[in-house]
Amino acid sequence: MSRPDIDLTDPDRFVRQEHHGMLAWLREHDPVHWHATGQDTGFWALTGYDDVSRAYLDHTGFSSESGPMLGGSFRSERDPSAGLMMVATDLPRHRMIRQELHWAFSQDMIRRVAEQVGTLVTAALDRALADGGCDFATDVATELPAGAVMAITGVSHRDAHELIGMTRRMIGFRDPHFADPTEDERLVLAMTQADIFEFFAEVLRDRRKKPGPDLVSRLLGAEMNGRPWTEDEILYNCMNIAVGGNETSSYTACSGLEALTGHPEQYGQLRTRPTLLDSAVNEILRWSSTNLYVRRGALRDMEIGGRTIRGGDVVTLWNVSANRDAKQFTDPGTFDLARTPNRHLSYGVGLHRCIGAMLAQTELSVLFRQVAGLPAVFAPAGSPRRLRSNFINGTTSLPVSLHGRPKGA
Ligand code: HEM
Structure with missing residues (x-):
């Protein structure tokens, strides 16, 4: 394979899905890659499964306090949320925050989320069946977080969608569909963050007066x-x-x-073998690698793969690449719903491993159990629209058709 032109910062390369080629080349030829972004600036990109996992687990060597995402600056400066927000906080404070937030991910909460998401997904799929199709991205998929937000924070369906609109704009701050491309990116981010704060500040005012069985009341x-x-x-x-x-x-x-629609044989297997559901959800997570990378700051000088990383350097851990590493996964380019073992890194690993992992597994299981049980099969009905981001692998529009008998007919 000849060396592709490598740029892991350009969101348009991700929209065109060119990252798989760039990352495959790096994994093979330059797994600890210095990605220059200017004369003296840049960041390290770790792309092999072992290096990525080891970096996740080295909590004294790497800090999360520069935030999870590459921003305008490639120096390892502190994020304003460092020490306050769990994902941008190191030990020992991280442990204290995480202990309190665990309540929102208890077995009891997972049951509540499963019930809420189940109801919303059933209604959305019924509508899609009646209409002969839908935009899966906006009509069905957003009901997963809507159900979770309702159960965890106690807000209404409408408010949950209002919040989802804001978080979508925040993650989509470089996507013209969500943000005005003439505006300064940092300003767009700051403004959406302010909107999200205002949303929760109102919930907080409400819960001070009338506490309920929700996360905000609990944190008060x-x-x-x-x-x-x-x-x-x-x-x-x-x-x-x-x-x-x-x-x-x-x-x-x-x-x-x-x-699933791109692999009809696998889709058919899921429809006829319900026992595949657990491994199917994990394969979907590996395949998607939605959180493409996470960012860390090196706390000391260290050697990785023969390269010297200096204390203060920015280091990125490419989940999407680790999840396609042939040293860890047999035929990594094959979408195989029966894949076991499947130790994907889509949720990260170590102290910051996704606290919502069980909740996400539950949401996705509820959805794909219902999708597999439908009396009809989804098929593409137009071009998908990709999120313009190098951080999150997203599809913001997914037109699909769905033909079959309505339930009970
Ligand atoms: C498919 C779904 C999901 C994926 C792919 C995902 C991915 C990740 C990843 C990679 C991390 C590690 C970040 C790091 O190491 O810096 C993380 C952390 C986190 N995730 Fe998730 N996540 C998912 C679902 C969820 C859900 C449903 C919630 C909450 C409702 C959630 C809340 C969080 C939080 C609060 C953290 C920070 C944990 C910490 O710093 O200790 N995630 N997630």
Whole structure:
């Protein structure tokens, strides 16, 4: 394979799905790659499964406090949410935040989410059946986070969708479909973040007056180091859960449906063998690798794969590449719903491993169980529209047809 022109920062290359080729080349020829972005600036890109997993697990060597995403700056500066928002906080504070947030991911909450998502997905699929199709991205997939947000925060269906609109704009800050391309990217991000804060500040005001069995009421009574959580801590972590869960689960659902329609034989297997569901959901997660990479900052000098990484350097861990590493996965380019074992890195690994992983598995299982049980089969009915992002692998429009007998007919 000749060396492709490599640019992991250009969102348009991801829209055109060129990242698989760039990353395959790097994995093979330059797995610890210095990605220059200017004369003296740049970041490291780790693309092999072993290097990515080891970096995730090295909590003294790497910090999360520069935030999860590459921004305008490629220096390892602190993110304003560092030490406040769980995903951008290192030990020991990270553990204290995570302990309190665990409540939102308990068995009881997972049952509530499954019930809520089940009801919403049934209604959305019934509508799609009656109409002979839908835009799966906007009509069905967004009901996954809607159900989760309703169960966790106690807000209405309408408010949940309002919040999803905001998190979608935040993750889509470089996508002209969500943000004005003439605006400064940092400003767009800051403004959407302010909207999300305002949304949760209103919920907070409400719950102060009338507490309920929801996360916000719970955090109002939570303590950190013997003092109550500050309002900033509550808002940042509500935002972390909303941004962490809304886009990832619905975009993974879209990738899953697209992969099924693109692999009719696998789709048929899922329809006839319900026992495939668990491994199918994991294969969909590996295939999608929705969270394409995470960002870390090196805390000391270290050697990886014969290259010297200096303390202060920015390091990116490419989940999407690790998930296609032939040293870890047999035939990684094959979409195989029966794949076991399947130790994909789509949720990361180590201390920051996705706290919503069980919840996401539940949402996706509820959806694909219902999709597999439909008296009809989805088929593509137009070109999908890809999210313009190098951070999240998303599909913002997925027109599909669905023909068959309505349930009970
Ligand atoms: C398919 C769905 C999902 C994917 C692919 C995904 C992916 C990830 C990844 C890769 C991380 C690790 C970040 C890091 O190491 O820096 C993470 C962390 C996190 N995720 Fe998810 N996620 C998903 C669903 C969810 C859901 C449903 C929620 C909440 C409702 C959620 C909330 C979070 C939070 C709060 C963190 C930070 C954890 C920590 O720092 O300890 N995620 N997620």
